[in-house]
Amino acid sequence: MVSDDFSVKFSVLKGLVRLAGRMGWDSQMTLCERWVDNITARANNSLHVPRSSMETTDLTGDSLVKVLATLASPHRMRVLAALATGPTYVSQLARDLGISRALLQVHLKRLQTVGLVSDHIEVSDDGKAMKFYEVVPFALCLTPQTLVTASESLTDNADRGESTNKGT
Structure with a gap:
């Protein structure tokens, strides 16, 4: 279960991605998108799970x-x-x-x-x-x-x- 604090931080980060996109800050947008992907993976408990043997x-x-x-x-x-x-x-x-x-x-x-x-x-x-x-x-x-x-x-x-x- 994702905490409310996590949800707020995640929403802020997604907002930064949108802002970086509108401002033309490609490198910052890419970094923020990676953070979003990383946070999403952690929330889904799927980060750093090696493939099956x-x-x-x-x-x-x-x-x-x-x-x-x-x-x-x-x-x-x-x-x-x-x-x-x-x-x-x-x-x-x-x-x-x-x-x-x-x-x-x-x-x-x-x-x-x-x-x-x-x-x-x-x-x-x-x-x-x-x-x-x-x-x-x-x-x-x-x-x-x-x-x-x-x-x-x-x-x-x-x-x-x-x-x-x-x-x-």
């Missing part, structure tokens, strides 16, 4: 190929290992891993695409919106039977999808 049996053959190809990169394995300790934001993660933010963003996007990483936005005490990344719980168990089952659902797209993503 992924298991090998949940994956089609094509999906398993993409996940395994994604995990084949040493950089992405290091990113997952770093995120296993808890959610963090790009700048901190890039410093921790000793790679550029641009390169890290490429790897995070690939990890997100296959469902191994998720993100959420939090507003810091100073009002700055920060995107945090975290590992989505997963359990991959490869057995000969798992591979037989997965191979039965493979399509030609699995091979084509890999050849277009070799650089990442």
